[in-house]
Amino acid sequence: MTDQHDPGLSPATLAVHAGRPHPRQGGAVNPPIPLNSTYVSQGEVPPGELAYARADTDAWHGFEEALAALEGAGERGIVFSSGMAAVAAVLSLVPDGGTLVLPRHAYQTTSGYADELAERHGVTVRRVDIADTDAVVAALDGADLLLIESPTNPMLEVADLPALLAAARERGVPTAVDNTFATPLGQRPLTLGADLVLHSVSKYLAGHSDVILGAVLTSDATLAERIRGYRTVHGAVAGPFEVWLALRGLRTLPLRFERACANAAELARRLAEHPDVAEVRHPSLPGDPGHERASAHMNAYGAILGVRPVTDPGSGPAATADAVVARCRLWVPATSLGGVESLIERRRRWGTESATVPEDLLRLSVGVEDVEDLWVDLDRALRADTLGG
Numbered sequence: 001m002t003d004q005h006d007p008g009l010s011p012a013t014l015a016v017h018a019g020r021p022h023p024r025q026g027g028a029v030n031p032p033i034p035l036n037s038t039y040v041s042q043g044e045v046p047p048g049e050l051a052y053a054r055a056d057t058d059a060w061h062g063f064e065e066a067l068a069a070l071e072g073a074g075e076r077g078i079v080f081s082s083g084m085a086a087v088a089a090v091l092s093l094v095p096d097g098g099t100l101v102l103p104r105h106a107y108q109t110t111s112g113y114a115d116e117l118a119e120r121h122g123v124t125v126r127r128v129d130i131a132d133t134d135a136v137v138a139a140l141d142g143a144d145l146l147l148i149e150s151p152t153n154p155m156l157e158v159a160d161l162p163a164l165l166a167a168a169r170e171r172g173v174p175t176a177v178d179n180t181f182a183t184p185l186g187q188r189p190l191t192l193g194a195d196l197v198l199h200s201v202s203k204y205l206a207g208h209s210d211v212i213l214g215a216v217l218t219s220d221a222t223l224a225e226r227i228r229g230y231r232t233v234h235g236a237v238a239g240p241f242e243v244w245l246a247l248r249g250l251r252t253l254p255l256r257f258e259r260a261c262a263n264a265a266e267l268a269r270r271l272a273e274h275p276d277v278a279e280v281r282h283p284s285l286p287g288d289p290g291h292e293r294a295s296a297h298m299n300a301y302g303a304i305l306g307v308r309p310v311t312d313p314g315s316g317p318a319a320t321a322d323a324v325v326a327r328c329r330l331w332v333p334a335t336s337l338g339g340v341e342s343l344i345e346r347r348r349r350w351g352t353e354s355a356t357v358p359e360d361l362l363r364l365s366v367g368v369e370d371v372e373d374l375w376v377d378l379d380r381a382l383r384a385d386t387l388g389g
């Protein structure tokens with residue numbers, strides 16, 4: 001249905017062109033939003049032919065092809081109704097009684113789901129510091145899946161992705177990378193040896209804080225079949241309009257991500273010298289623990305910052321951070337990330353956030369606004385403490 005593109009094209013070009021209908025005189029430039037639950041069919045259904053929209057629908061294909069092109073996946077992508085549905089599909093590869101290796105600072109709902117697998121399905125969950133390569137490799141023995149997040153949420157630890165993927169491959173342990181934070185523009189794990197990549201499309205890929213969607217990518221036909229089969233059976237299917245919005249968002253991902261990363265690096269640099277800031281975490285900073293690694297294998301440092309304000313002795317760490325959020329006028333106080341608008345939140349306001357995340361850590365999702373406007377608002381919100389305001 002759609003045009004095939006040379007995978008050698010740059011991501012900026014693929015994001016714009018992949019997954020469009022084949023150009024023809026009078027034809028549509030964009031894919032339509034087909035609304036069908038069923039398709040005309042009788043007799044045996046050959047592979048690839050549409051029959052019922054829970055199993056497959058052309059409403060997904062444009063987005064699935066475009067994302068596969070960006071991630072360098074050999075198989076068409078597999079879109080899901082949410083990032084968590086994609087996580088659940090990937091974790092279904094761990095059998096009952098099996099072993100899962102997971103970052104201690106994994107996305108918190110992923111971490112909670114792993115607890116449930118442990119409780120109800122006897123899965124052993126080995127939680128590791130994903131930045132400690134030796135510790136991760138030591139945890140691989142007999143594991144059924146290594147799920148990597150890098151940079152981690154919200155601590156922004158950077159894994160040595162090439163080393164971990166190579167070590168897992170040597171030991172025959174399948175690997176999946178949650179690439180939500182880095183996006184395919186920051187790193188392409190499949191090209192570094194990962195078996196699977198997953199995304200919360202709700203974040204950078206769709207990019208406008210208006211849809212919940214997920215996706216799984218792979219170059220392995222057998223794995224693709226299993227993941228697709230999981231989607232069909234569990235019914236975690238995406239709506240045609242959401243997928244259309246996600247493809248529309250994906251077209252500008254390179255522009256949005258480039259600006260957001262540039263803004264984030266500039267804000268990180270200024271925050272590191274701010275008198276009311278105790279700590280800034282961002283791999284772009286030369287002193288950051290993840291800086292060298294990110295410089296070695298990533299194409300971008302990402303646009304999420306971790307910031308800890310200097311504690312106001314009168315109120316304590318959590319209240320100090322809450323007060324900074326409350327004083328922001330431009331930065332929107334909200335969870336989530338990857339939209340065009342800048343968001344700020346104190347992560348430990350969620351009772352389920354890991355206790356190893358500092359109480360006063362603010363996660364900043366830097367958007368595409370003018371960096372000076374972002375700075376003025378943030379600077380004022382941070383300073384008000386020392387001004388007694």
Ligand SMILES: *Cc1c(COP(=O)(O)O)cnc(C)c1O
Nearest residue numbers: 082083084107178180200202213
């Ligand atoms: C948001 C997120 C998820 C879950 O995605 P949803 O679309 O919210 O279901 C998974 N992993 C990471 C890293 C995320 O940021």
